[in-house]
Amino acid sequence: MARTKTATGELVALEEQVSGASPEHYTLRLYVAGSTERSARAIERIKQLCEDHLHGRYHLSVIDLYQRPALARGEHIVAAPTLVKSLPLPLRKIIGDMTDENAVLAGLDLHERSSR
Numbered sequence: 700m701a702r703t704k705t706a707t708g709e710l711v712a713l714e715e716q717v718s719g720a721s722p723e724h725y726t727l728r729l730y731v732a733g734s735t736e737r738s739a740r741a742i743e744r745i746k747q748l749c750e751d752h753l754h755g756r757y758h759l760s761v762i763d764l765y766q767r768p769a770l771a772r773g774e775h776i777v778a779a780p781t782l783v784k785s786l787p788l789p790l791r792k793i794i795g796d797m798t799d800e801n802a803v804l805a806g807l808d809l810h811e812r813s814s815r
Contacts, residue, residue: 725749725757725807726786730771732764732779737796741780744797752809782806 729745731738742761749757764771764779774783782793784807793806804810 723787725753727757727759728783729761730764730776730779730781738780741796745782748803
């Protein structure tokens with residue numbers, strides 16, 4: 700009997716690892732162009748999506764391209780707003796004002812997880 704309980708316990712632990720019981724931490728950068736309405740909408744929307752889907756598991760940096768243009772060149776940013784997910788891999792870039800929730804969640808690889 701002890702053997703079965705141990706095997707069952709190991710199986711449960713393995714299932715928790717595979718199912719993502721230890722959630723990943725997300726590193727995000729949102730590039731905006733000044734204090735426009737579109738920039739403000741993107742900032743507000745991505746903050747809300749992060750709180751709804753990644754609460755406590757993300758770090759978001761907002762970067763104004765007018766104040767830090769060198770960062771845009773380094774990241775190959777060609778449009779704003781652009782959200783860059785650097786972690787977890789793979790790296791993803793989402794362009795737009797972040798109002799299309801399904802597109803943002805898919806870009807962050809959260810769409811499948813949120814629908815479960």
